[in-house]
Amino acid sequence: KVLEHPSFLLHRLEACVSTRRRDCVWCWSGLVTLVESSCRLYLTSFRQTSMSINLTNLPKRLLARSRLRSLFPASPRPRLRPLSRPPNRAVRLTPGVACAPRVYHQFIYPEQLESRLDLLAFSATLLLICVGVSLGDYWVEQKPSQTPTQDLAAISEKDIMGQEAHPGRPGNLTPDQEEKLRQLWGHVLKLCGLTDENVNGMTEAVAGGAADAASAGDTNSQTGSDLTPPSAGKAEKEKPKKKRISLFGKKHKAVENESPTQAQSSPGLMTHIKEGDGEDKYGQTQQFFDALANQTPQSLRATIWSMVKHDHPDALLLRFLRARKWDVDKALVMMISTMNWRLTEVHVDDDIMKNGEAGAVADEQAADGDAKRLGADFMAQIRMGKSFLHGVDKSGRPICVVRVRLHKQGEQCEESLERYTVYLIETARMVLAPPVDTATIIFDMTGFSMANMDYTPVKFMIKCFEANYPESLGAVLVHKAPWVFQGIWRIIKGWLDPVVASKVHFTNNVKEMQEFIEPQRITRELDGQEDWEYKYTEPIPGENDRMKDTATRDKLLEGREHLVRDWEVATMRWIATGGSAEAAAVQVERESLAQKLRVDYWTLDPYLRARSYYDRIGVLQDGGKIDFYPTAAPPPGRVTVETSADDLD
Structure with missing residues (x-):
């Protein structure tokens, strides 16, 4: 035959x-x-x-x-x-x-x-x-991309903090790039309602807001600070039931009831921004105008600083500039639409990161059907280790491993998949330390079959990295992809931006993976030498008790507000002085403030973010110390609250 x-x-x-x-x-x-x-x-x-x-x-x-x-x-x-x-x-x-x-x-x-x-x-x-x-x-x-490995092999973990900043990052800008950064900061500050006339009155406004809140007896509000997301102060109130299946549907009433930003009254700022841009892949121009129509300058400012966290403020804006090839108008549209997405669609800081894993466990045990399903689906993905962070590559970039074989289409609802994806990306941001500002993702395709293929979460992940977390990918390794994935990759590649697609490399064995990761840092699951495997640690009772200490939190927020105000004032002086000698002196001041903001955030972090698996195993430690290879996890038990309101000046 x-x-x-x-x-x-x-x-x-x-x-x-x-x-x-x-x-x-x-x-x-x-x-x-x-x-x-x-x-x-x-x-x-x-x-x-x-x-x-x-x-x-x-x-x-x-x-x-x-x-x-x-x-x-x-x-x-x-x-x-x-x-x-x-x-x-x-x-x-x-x-x-x-x-x-x-x-x-x-x-x-x-x-x-x-x-x-x-x-x-x-x-x-x-x-x-x-x-x-x-x-x-x-x-x-x-065949994997023949990426030069000489520079990768020459970098060790001890040298990471001593590396020179990469081009286009804080401390390594050309005069033209620095001018683009000044222009973008000028637009952002105007959209936040900050001008030369009113910036000097911010201290009185902050103090007045604190006094009004104290007299009203609102102990749950964010007194003395405008830096937390607008809906965060109302998070403890009863939330309306969600009648939608998708996470991206209706807006919260807290945002809908706010007055539009005053930036609409400045048509000169929006002269070059037009709707219907042919390169607007995700409709960000429309989201930009929606943000201007629905958000107040205060809410927009708070959302921006909640995304900055421990990062350098300039580094955040430079991500959008690099993603839009230093086009200031397009970078502004991308940045503001991202803030609108964080605040009104996914609720990153006032829900996902605030409630975290412990909140999902509580929802899992709740009686309400929707909340129970979301919590159970969210925790199921974390417990099975569908994705996890472990170790660094040769460039010191954190590694995220995605075990594709563990995903089955339809096992989790779409909303829980999106929440899980955002949670993992935000957690990965917490372990980034300058000059490293990107991560490496390994898609382990071992045992892959068509039952594991699900285009919906793939599209959402692509949108996150291209539209909302720009310049966050260092490399993507597709490991042991079967031949059937060839046709799938051709489809996915068509969705990717060429810059993102160029970062994707195929590895078929551990030898090819060693071009990017040291062999002793490749786990045995990936045929490497490291004896490590993912074992989830459940939330510990009392680990989030500091989040209940609203008095200490508010005092810390008030102190951060002063640092942010000093940064904004210094930035306005830096913009006004241009490239003169005075601007260089102001830049030194800005760098000092950026370092203070970084240290200050890690003091505030336990009061705003729920503890994660990586806090429990010792990867994320107090004060922002990061240990990618902890020798032993801290002993389980009740977390002691070390800081109180009486300890603060």
Whole structure:
């Protein structure tokens, strides 16, 4: 059957290679054996029919079967040649045997067998070429990118903090890039309602807000600070039930009831920003105008600083500038639309990071159906280790491993998948330390099948990195991708920005992965040398008690407000002085304030963010210290509150 239909074997080989089944080796050995045995069979037949054989003793049915048997059924039946034109070869006749059958078998069959052998050899060669070309195309596309590894290998973990800042980052800007940063800061400060006339009155406004809140007896509000997201102060109130399935549907009433930003009254600021940009892949221009229409300057300012966290304020704006190729207007649109997305759609700081894993466990045990489903789905993904952070690559970038085989389409609802994705990205941001500002993602495709393929979360992840977390990917390693993933990758690659697609590399074994990660830092699960495996640690009772200490939190927020105000005043002076000598002195002041803001955030962090698995195992430690390879996790138990309101000045 295989010899008569060569495509059968080709399809069999394609099916085995596509699923990486072990019996594909059988196909290759079977192909070689089949061609070899077929050639031997027909060569033997050729020799036998060329000899003098008495065929009269054979049953007539065998002779008839021999005549009709053919490699290709569609070929015409051979005809007898007349004896008047004998061939150029000796003919040996046997006495007492009829000549016609023997002549037929001597002269006609050898010629037919010779043509059959030629056709068989041609078909087998063509079959091998087709299979080789098909597999060659596959392995060429799967070949990992030949990224230079000299610089990667030269960087050790001890040298990370001593590295020079990468181009386009704080401390390493060209004069033109620095001017673009000044322009973007000027637009952002205007949208936040900060001008030369009113910035000096911010201290009185802060103090007045604190006094009003204290007189009203609102102990749960964010007194003395405008830096927390607007809905964070109302988080302890009863939330309206969500009637939507998707996370991205309606806006919170707290945002809808706010007055629009005053930036709309400054048409000069929006002169070059137009709707319907052909490059607006995610509709961010419309989100930009929605933010201006629905958010107050105070809420926009609070959302920006809640995203800054421990990062350098300049570094956040530079991410958007680099993502938009230093186009100030496009960077502004991207940044403001991201703030609108964080505040009104996913509620990053006032819900996902504030409630964290402990909140999901509480929801999991709740009676309400929607909350219970969300909590259970969220925790199921964390407990199974569908994705986790562990270790660093050769460039000191944190590594996020995604075990694709653990995802089954439909097991978790779409909203929980989106919350889990945002939670993991935000947690990864917590372990970034300058000059490292990107992460590496490993998609472990071991055991992948079409049951694990789900385009919806893939699209959401792509949108997050391209639109809302720009310049956050250092490298993406697709490890041990099966052949069936080739077609899937062509689809996904079409969705990616070319810059993001260029960061994707395919690795088929641990040797290829060592181009990016040291072998002793590759886990045994990925065929490396590190003896480590993911084991989830449940939330510890009392680990988030400091979040209940609202008095201490508010005093810390008030102190941070003063630092932020000093930064904004210094930035306005830096913008006004341009590239003069005075601007250099102001820049030194800004760098000092950025460092103070970083230290201050880690003091405030336990009062705003729920503890995570990485806090419990010792990766994230007090004061912002990060240990990617903790020797031992801290002992379980109730967390002691070390800071109180009386300890603060």
